[in-house]
Amino acid sequence: MAGEPGRFFHQSPRRRWGAWEVYEEDAMNLRFSGEQSPATLTDTDTDVVVSRIDFRTDGDTFFLDYLWTNPEFRGQGHAREMVDHFSAFVQTRGGRITPICGVARAMMQGDARYTDVLHVGLRPR
Structure with a gap:
């Protein structure tokens, strides 16, 4: 499915914090799908929606x-x-984003990487 429009495959490391050590678990295989709402980031091994x-x-x-x-995956950078x-x-569709969600708006307005995809009135100053 690599190269299929709207789908991206990659690996994302998961970390667990123990009382005495930090160790790496097996990487998660995640798939993005955005052809229709909701857009999802799914663990391909378990078919669980991560975000x-x-x-x-x-x-x-x-x-x-x-x-x-998903509460199980919060704090790991998945949002x-x-x-x-x-x-x-x-961007691949030549569109612009207007974030209505406050969390997404704060995340995007605070990061210059999103300047080209945000509507002009919403871009970081």
């Missing part, structure tokens, strides 16, 4: 209504990873 974005479109505008991360994939997905 998702609810969105709607109007022309070339993608309204990012809601960003969610940022989801926004990164969604931004790349929107």
Whole structure:
């Protein structure tokens, strides 16, 4: 499925913090799918949704209504990873993002990497 529009494969390390040590678990194989709402980031081994974005479109505008991360996977950077994939997905379609979700808006406005994909009035200063 590599190269299929709207799907990206990669590996994401998971870390567990123990009382005495930090150790690496096996990497998760994640798949992004954004052809329709909700866009999802799914663990391909277990088919569990790790993170998702609810969105709607109007022309070339993608309204990012809601960003969610499965409680089991919070604190591991998956929300940022989801926004990164969604931004790349929107850019390949020549679109712009208007984040309605407060968390996504703060994340995107605070990072210059999203300047090209945010609507002009929302870009970082």
